[in-house]
Amino acid sequence: MTHPVPEVEVDETLVRTLLRAQHPDLADLPLAPAGTGWDNVLWRLGDDLALRFPVRSVSAPLVAHEQKWLPVLAPRLPVATPVPLRVGMPGDAYPWAWSVVPWFHADPAWSVPVTDRTAWAGDLAEVFVALHRPAPADAPVNPFRGVPLSPDTTTLRERLDRVALPEADRVLERRAELAAAPAWDGPALWLHGDPHPANLLVRDGRLHALIDFGDVTSGDPASDLATAWLTFDTDGRRAFRERVDAACGWDDATWRRAHAWALHLAVVLLQHPVDHPHLAQVGRRALAEALVD
Structure with a gap:
């Protein structure tokens, strides 16, 4: 791209x-x-x-x-x-x-070994516990986050074809299965919109900052929760989900939609050009995590 x-x-x-x-x-x-x-x-x-x-x-x-x-x-x-x-x-x-x-004196999460991120999985969970609250009617509109994933996978298939991904059919099948989960029927909640590892900053082994709120919007929290796969391995994802669920009690359908979003966003990140190799790297690792679960 x-x-x-x-x-x-x-x-x-x-x-x-x-x-x-x-x-x-x-x-x-x-x-x-x-x-x-x-x-x-x-x-x-x-x-x-x-x-x-x-x-x-x-x-x-x-x-x-x-x-x-x-x-x-x-x-x-x-x-x-x-x-x-x-x-x-x-x-x-x-x-x-x-x-x-x-200017934050901290490191982007993508530069931190994934096994070290579990230590602050709870920190990120607390961010979303605090953020995912009902938003006002005049919250920014974002047609690409917080909305239902479209059942039309034509664009996703084109992206998969461009990167010649061997697992393309598996990605499409798994995404369709997960995206069929019941839709969000709660109030529109505040969302960060783009909490991938390049927008998470770490210092002294803890989450220090969340940056780039340009995609801030409201809607279904599932698209934010997709960071469980974009950011963590199995252990970190478990710690993240346990802390979020303890406070918010999201149902299995929410996490299935989040999982579908993780597959979708992983492919989007894979599209980044050679001058952003770290984002493509995030996409590759996230895709592997999302296909394992």
């Missing part, structure tokens, strides 16, 4: 210009590129700050969602989150809102 082409080049000159115009007290801090994702580019600012810029028009609303809703959600969560410390406005050849956020 080809990485989406940025619609705006956010280089150091543009960043400095925006800072001088809007946040001049920050404009002379050391600045270094910290990576470009599917939707945003990140610049590190000084020792403890980062700048988050959308690079495509379709991703601009995601930053707006973070700016509006993270200050509401963060106080209820037991880990750090990138609550915007300041808001940047369009200007100087840059067309969208942007954010000044904390």
Whole structure:
């Protein structure tokens, strides 16, 4: 899969210009590129700050969602989150809102051996126990998370064909079986939307932060709970589920839908291009976990 082409080049000159115009007290801090994702580019600012810029028009609303809703959600969560410390406005050849956020001194979970993640499986469970509460009617809408998985697997089959996955038929059969579980009939709950191991940060053997709330939405918690397969091995998954179930009491149908989502998201992660090999690695390992169960 080809990485989406940025619609705006956010280089150091543009960043400095925006800072001088809007946040001049920050404009002379050391600045270094910290990576470009599917939707945003990140610049590190000084020792403890980062700048988050959308690079495509379709991703601009995601930053707006973070700016509006993270200050509401963060106080209820037991880990750090990138609550915007300041808001940047369009200007100087840059067309969208942007954010000044904390820089977390921690490691992404994908870089941690999977056997070491069990130690903080309960930490992540507590995040979802706190987050998965009824959301207001004006919560952001996301057509790709918190919704029923479509029975139409044409797109999934195309993705499987592109990566020439030998287990393609098995993936499709298992996904169909799991996705046939009874639908969510509870209230729309707050969801992170994308809690895979690149958005989980670990420090000193514990979960330190949950980042990238651009996909924040509401609906069925199953799509968030799919991280049980994306992030953990059998032992970690058991610890995660036991803690979640003790607090929330989700039924077997919820976990079957979560399992179906794990298969779906694993294939999506496998599609990431060569400049994001860690995400493809997460997808490969998650697929193996989801097919074993």
